[in-house]
Amino acid sequence: MAEPMLKIDNIDVYYGAIHALKGISLEVNEGEIVTLIGANGAGKSTTLRTISGLLKPKTGSITFLGQSIAGVRAHEIVKKGISQVPEGRRVFAEMTVMENLDLGAFVRKDKAGIQQDLKHVFELFPRLEERKNQSAGTLSGGEQQMLAMGRALMSRPKLLLLDEPSMGLAPLLIKEIFNIIVDINKSGTTVLLVEQNANMALSIANRAYVLETGRITLSGKAQDLAASEDVRKAYLGG
Amino acid sequence: MRPLTIWKELSMEVWHQVLQQLINGISLGSIYALIALGYTMIYGIIKLINFAHGDIYMVGAYIGFFAITQAHLSVVPALLISLVVTGFLGMLVERLAYKPLRHAPRISVLITAIGVSFFLEYTTMYFVSPTPRTFPAMFGDVAVTVGGIVINGQQMLILGITAVLMVILTYIVQKTKTGKAMRAASFDTETAELMGINSDRIISITFGIGSALAAVAGVLVGIYYNSIDPLMGIMPGLKAFVAAVLGGIGILPGAVVGGLILGVVEALVSGFISSTFRDAAAFAILILVLLVRPAGIFGKNTKEKV
Numbered sequence: 001m002a003e004p005m006l007k008i009d010n011i012d013v014y015y016g017a018i019h020a021l022k023g024i025s026l027e028v029n030e031g032e033i034v035t036l037i038g039a040n041g042a043g044k045s046t047t048l049r050t051i052s053g054l055l056k057p058k059t060g061s062i063t064f065l066g067q068s069i070a071g072v073r074a075h076e077i078v079k080k081g082i083s084q085v086p087e088g089r090r091v092f093a094e095m096t097v098m099e100n101l102d103l104g105a106f107v108r109k110d111k112a113g114i115q116q117d118l119k120h121v122f123e124l125f126p127r128l129e130e131r132k133n134q135s136a137g138t139l140s141g142g143e144q145q146m147l148a149m150g151r152a153l154m155s156r157p158k159l160l161l162l163d164e165p166s167m168g169l170a171p172l173l174i175k176e177i178f179n180i181i182v183d184i185n186k187s188g189t190t191v192l193l194v195e196q197n198a199n200m201a202l203s204i205a206n207r208a209y210v211l212e213t214g215r216i217t218l219s220g221k222a223q224d225l226a227a228s229e230d231v232r233k234a235y236l237g238g
Numbered sequence: 239m240r241p242l243t244i245w246k247e248l249s250m251e252v253w254h255q256v257l258q259q260l261i262n263g264i265s266l267g268s269i270y271a272l273i274a275l276g277y278t279m280i281y282g283i284i285k286l287i288n289f290a291h292g293d294i295y296m297v298g299a300y301i302g303f304f305a306i307t308q309a310h311l312s313v314v315p316a317l318l319i320s321l322v323v324t325g326f327l328g329m330l331v332e333r334l335a336y337k338p339l340r341h342a343p344r345i346s347v348l349i350t351a352i353g354v355s356f357f358l359e360y361t362t363m364y365f366v367s368p369t370p371r372t373f374p375a376m377f378g379d380v381a382v383t384v385g386g387i388v389i390n391g392q393q394m395l396i397l398g399i400t401a402v403l404m405v406i407l408t409y410i411v412q413k414t415k416t417g418k419a420m421r422a423a424s425f426d427t428e429t430a431e432l433m434g435i436n437s438d439r440i441i442s443i444t445f446g447i448g449s450a451l452a453a454v455a456g457v458l459v460g461i462y463y464n465s466i467d468p469l470m471g472i473m474p475g476l477k478a479f480v481a482a483v484l485g486g487i488g489i490l491p492g493a494v495v496g497g498l499i500l501g502v503v504e505a506l507v508s509g510f511i512s513s514t515f516r517d518a519a520a521f522a523i524l525i526l527v528l529l530v531r532p533a534g535i536f537g538k539n540t541k542e543k544v
Contacts (some may be wrong), residue, residue: 073436074431095421106419
């Protein structure tokens with residue numbers, strides 16, 4: 001079997017004195033959609049923030065495409081091919097949609113490739129093209145989510161980390177966003193998705209991990225987890 | 239005899255004086271604006287009121303002074319040398335004094351800034367002595383008179399150089415990749431990092447640019463008022479801080495407008511009331527702003543978005 005694209009091995013992460021992740025291990029294979037589900041405060045975002053370099057693991061290792069990336073700073077991680085869509089979108093509200101997308105391609109110099117990816121982003125999110133000269137702060141929540149995703153894609157990541165893309169969106173919009181995540185994955189980007197909306201996440205993922213207070217308590221094929229009695233009770237509302 | 243004519247002549251005289259003070263005020267205000275820009279840029283990116291900024295301006299004035307008197311350079315090369323050297327000094331200060339405190343509480347960094355301020359003042363004093371130095375007279379004989387209003391050579395120099403720097407700065411901030419990175423990092427440093435922006439590098443560049451602008455202000459003040467000394471940065475540093483707060487701290491056009499307003503108010507107070515009240519007027523403005531519109535002229539009332 002091929003080496004996993006991303007391999008997290010037994011990491012411990014602290015927020016000051018709080019022990020947020022307690023010996024977590026997980027793997028993402030190339031081409032997969034893997035989801036990390038769990039309640040608020042379980043450590044889902046912390047896991048993503050550690051992968052993208054915003055937090056440093058105290059112990060354990062993170063390997064991406066055979067290279068150790070634990071403790072590498074965030075702006076270096078992007079260059080290695082990991083891009084994160086942060087929780088709460090975090091678009092640059094005072095800048096235009098176009099400037100936000102430009103910043104997504106900050107680490108790149110291949111103008112032709114950037115142009116091509118911009119076209120691709122506008123195909124995925126036609127509304128962004130309509131509003132490209134508008135300042136990002138004037139967009140609706142859904143549009144901001146699209147912008148944050150488009151911005152992350154502009155670095156042409158091999159692995160896309162998505163943190164709660166459904167947060168605060170209407171059900172119809174959530175469906176649209178999730179369809180697009182599947183499209184992004186089909187066009188060759190591996191996806192690690194963190195969600196509280198476990199139903200939606202499990203419906204599009206290949207595999208899933210369940211996180212509870214800093215520990216992984218369950219893992220397996222997404223469809224198996226969706227069928228499991230424990231998961232149904234805890235996360236899928238019966 | 240004819241009270242109406244006398245009144246007319248009197249009001250002409252007053253009007254004339256107001257215009258003259260406006261010219262003086264805009265010149266002084268340009269200096270404040272140049273210093274305030276650095277304050278506001280640095281605040282924007284690391285939320286630090288850099289109390290050493292006025293002293294950076296002082297060092298810039300000395301470098302310009304030595305470039306003119308010792309190296310016998312003319313104004314523009316002297317300005318350029320001061321701009322470059324002081325820019326690097328600003329980056330060095332950030333690297334040595336502030337970078338190690340990146341994750342420290344803000345009060346620690348603030349106290350460090352005060353320490354850096356004293357360090358720059360008294361190190362300079364040690365090397366150049368506390369005695370004020372006299373800048374050689376320059377452009378003294380150049381003056382333009384427009385409708386009875388005199389604009390002297392130094393004022394033209396200040397206005398010209400400031401205008402050029404504003405254009406360059408606007409270009410850098412709005413159009414270049416580094417400028418976009420600066421805006422992104424000052425809006426949200428963490429997300430900027432996620433874009434691949436090295437925030438340490440951007441912070442360093444911001445200190446460099448801010449210090450370079452202060453250096454130019456220092457040299458221009460030396461030429462305008464002829465005299466420089468190691469403690470000359472204290473008052474203009476505080477005034478530029480007032481200007482930055484008046485315009486809305488963190489906002490670049492705010493610093494410029496705040497600086498100009500402050501300069502004009504000071505000139506009018508000096509001209510029509512007494513120059514003794516000049517500084518009082520500046521700080522009265524600060525108090526008024528803090529009472530009436532704490533976010534400043536261009537500031538938005540930032541409420542947490544849910």
